[in-house]
Amino acid sequence: MADETMALVVMGPSGVGKTTTAEGLAAHLGWPFAEADQFHPPANIEKMTSGTPLNDEDRAPWLAAIRDWITCEAESGRSTVLTCSALKRRYRDVLREAHARVRFVSLVADPELVAGRLAHRKGHFMPASLLKSQFADFEPLQPDEDGVNVTVSMPPEEVVATVLKDLGID
Numbered sequence: 065m066a067d068e069t070m071a072l073v074v075m076g077p078s079g080v081g082k083t084t085t086a087e088g089l090a091a092h093l094g095w096p097f098a099e100a101d102q103f104h105p106p107a108n109i110e111k112m113t114s115g116t117p118l119n120d121e122d123r124a125p126w127l128a129a130i131r132d133w134i135t136c137e138a139e140s141g142r143s144t145v146l147t148c149s150a151l152k153r154r155y156r157d158v159l160r161e162a163h164a165r166v167r168f169v170s171l172v173a174d175p176e177l178v179a180g181r182l183a184h185r186k187g188h189f190m191p192a193s194l195l196k197s198q199f200a201d202f203e204p205l206q207p208d209e210d211g212v213n214v215t216v217s218m219p220p221e222e223v224v225a226t227v228l229k230d231l232g233i234d
């Protein structure tokens with residue numbers, strides 16, 4: 065059961081279009097969707113809201129909660145789509161511990177494009193001031209990681225179609 069399930073983790077720095085892409089994938093595939101931000105403990109949200117970047121210690125329980133959610137869904141026979149910045153390989157390694165095939169969709173965007181998006185985004189606790197730290201921390205997918213890199217320089221529906229094609233899912 066869990067061996068047949070898959071988790072698509074749409075990853076990248078804040079503002080690259082993770083939620084839009086993940087929601088499109090989930091709708092197309094009919095899989096449950098989760099936003100990684102919902103797994104942050106209140107202390108993390110408070111820290112980010114104040115403009116302080118999270119450190120690895122802050123991220124550990126958050127990543128474990130996401131991993132455990134993937135496992136729970138997989139053990140119930142459900143493949144999933146979720147967002148998670150997954151900026152560093154060691155973070156992705158934690159997610160890969162889930163009892164499902166975890167595949168990554170790394171969204172690639174120009175930092176200036178992303179900064180413009182964040183400047184106009186409302187109702188999110190991640191301030192644009194932390195964008196530089198996210199791009200600095202970002203470690204691209206390595207050839208041995210199960211996933212694809214997709215540019216977001218096209219309309220969202222084309223991004224979703226490209227992801228599905230590149231992963232061989234559609």
